[in-house]
């Protein structure tokens with residue numbers, strides 16, 4: 001059966017990096033006879049310029065019909081402060097996430113052995129690191145009501161947000177985490193602040209309840225302050241981490257830095273149907289946009305995640321990962337990951353090298 005893939009470049013380096021991932025996807029599609037069908041949509045600043053909205057109706061229709069969406073990055077200084085808040089490029093990303101109900105954000109923090117020497121921690125702490133952070137993406141303090149800035153009884157202004165999670169929201173992300181752990185090292189660490197925040201007392205209770213359905217998976221709990229520390233002193237103790245929106249935002253950035261290869265890391269955001277949205281962890285890098293020097297590997301790895309989670313092609317996903325490793329073994333590097341003795345290649349040369357490696361598998 002044909003599966004529909006929607007490719008969205010976005011802005012800045014999004015254009016260059018998605019073009020490379022597209023080459024790789026088309027190559028694996030042909031090689032493995034996946035029957036993928038490709039379509040194209042717009043999101044962000046250029047979408048606003050062309051359609052008057054950062055998440056145009058046309059993209060919305062296509063997004064709902066697709067089985068997987070591969071996205072680059074969006075935004076740039078040319079749009080900063082130029083549009084109303086609800087029409088900013090970044091709003092396009094929030095809009096598509098809530099429109100598609102993308103509640104589960106997967107961010108693997110995997111150390112590439114070829115790049116471990118460049119990591120900020122000692123190589124022995126990083127080598128072999130393979131963590132999967134699962135962040136709840138549509139609830140918690142980022143969306144809780146009421147919120148705002150008000151004047152209190154003393155006539156002073158105060159800002160406030162509400163951290164709220166319903167049982168069903170916690171249960172839903174809990175099941176996602178346990179099922180992911182079943183396919184990995186069978187350990188889930190749930191991160192909360194249950195000694196202080198009531199919302200996470202409930203979070204912990206529901207995680208315990210969900211765990212009963214997965215006797216093969218071990219559940220542990222950790223306070224977020226300790227987790228932030230443990231990620232730096234002993235990151236390899238973690239397999240799957242599950243946490244709420246705010247803690248997940250912070251910890252996933254921390255974990256990806258620990259690997260030493262933030263420019264290499266993909267992400268997936270999934271909904272109930274697992275029609276997912278895939279994007280690199282980095283932004284649109286306006287400082288190097290249009291120069292053909294960006295690292296396309298995070299986007300190529302995002303395409304691999306899409307094959308695995310949304311397109312039912314885990315072997316093809318594996319081949320892409322293998323091809324990326326071959327290219328790194330050969331010593332090919334984009335500027336951002338350069339090191340002594342390696343060959344610096346452009347964005348498009350890197351994409352072509354991955355395709356070439358793929359064709360040898």
Ligand code: ATP
Nearest residue numbers: 075263282283284285286287288293294295296336
């Ligand atoms: P956002 O808010 O969209 O996440 P950001 O402000 O965090 O964006 P990025 O766009 O991720 O910033 O860029 C941060 C730095 O990393 C910039 O110097 C940029 O050039 C560099 N960078 C980001 N992605 C890449 C990439 N794929 N290849 C090379 N360099 C990159």
Ligand code: MG
Nearest residue numbers: 281282283284
């Ligand atoms: Mg950023």
